[in-house]
Amino acid sequence: MKTLIVYFSWSNNTKNLVEKLNEEFNFDVIRIERKIPYSKDYNTCAYVEAKDEIEKHIYPEIKQLEINPHNYDRILLFFPIWWYTFPMPIGTFVKQLKGFTGEVIVFANSYTNDPKYMINSMHDLKSIDDKINFKQGLFNESTERHIEFLKQI
Numbered sequence: 306m307k308t309l310i311v312y313f314s315w316s317n318n319t320k321n322l323v324e325k326l327n328e329e330f331n332f333d334v335i336r337i338e339r340k341i342p343y344s345k346d347y348n349t350c351a352y353v354e355a356k357d358e359i360e361k362h363i364y365p366e367i368k369q370l371e372i373n374p375h376n377y378d379r380i381l382l383f384f385p386i387w388w389y390t391f392p393m394p395i396g397t398f399v400k401q402l403k404g405f406t407g408e409v410i411v412f413a414n415s416y417t418n419d420p421k422y423m424i425n426s427m428h429d430l431k432s433i434d435d436k437i438n439f440k441q442g443l444f445n446e447s448t449e450r451h452i453e454f455l456k457q458i
Contacts, residue, residue, distance in 0.1 A: 306378045306379050307377045307378045307379070308330075308332045308377060308378070308379045308380075308381060309332060309333050309372065309374055309377040309379070309380050309381070310323055310326070310327065310332045310333070310335075310380075310381045310383065311334075311335050311336075311337060311374065311380050311381070311383070311398065312334070312335075312336055312384065313336070313337040313338075313383070313384045313391075313392050313394050313395050313398075314383075314384075314385065315343055315350060315385070315392070316347075318385060318414065319383050319384060319385050319414060320336065322383065322414070322448060322451070323383055325448045326451050326452060326455065329455075330455060332381070333377075335370055335371060335372045335374075337367055337370075337394050337397075337398050338367060338368045338394070339365050339367055339368075339394050340367055340368055341365070341366070343355065351387070355388060355392060355393070356388055358392075358393040359388040359390065359393060360388075362393075363393060364393055364394075364396045364397040364400060365393055365394055365397060366397065367394050367397045367398060370398075370401075374401075374402060374405065375402075375404070375405060377407060378407040379407050379408050379409075379410065379458075380402075380407065380408070380409045381410050381442070381455070382395070382398075382409050382410065382411050382412065382442075383412045383413075383414075384412075384413055384414075384426075385413070385414055385415065386414065386426065389425050390422070390425045390429045391426045391430065395430075396433055399430055399433045399437065400433060400434070402434065402437055403434060405437055407438070408438045408439075408440055409430075409437055409438065410439075410441075410458070411423075411426060411427060411430065411440065411441055411442050412442040412443050412444070413426055413444050414445055415444070415445060418444075418445050420444065422444070427439060442454065
């Protein structure tokens with residue numbers, strides 16, 4: 306099965322996780338980046354830009370992807386939790402997946418262990434396109450646990 310890792314990372318925590326995982330698997334990887342980057346200042350990014358996008362359901366433009374995700378059977382989608390769900394550039398990416406017939410396995414991380422964040426993310430992803438085959442991956446797990454999980458799928 307041809308697998309692609311797609312991720313969004315502002316602080317590089319998710320980026321670091323993906324890089325560690327990919328030492329084991331060597332999948333193709335693309336990073337989702339907002340066309341107009343978020344502020345480097347945490348408070349501005351979190352409490353102004355990201356919050357505004359979430360509250361107003363704004364899907365910001367993202368940079369052109371260098372890989373066509375439609376050429377893969379499975380996408381491993383990684384992101385941090387922002388305001389109880391996925392960052393809105395993830396939503397922009399999902400909108401671009403229209404017609405994708407493979408599976409999208411969702412992985413999220415957060416500073417808290419509230420499982421509602423993953424439930425919210427799955428619900429919100431499906432509300433963008435309920436024809437995409439989203440499957441729940443892991444939430445707030447170690448690199449080692451991710452490796453074990455990915456070896457079993």
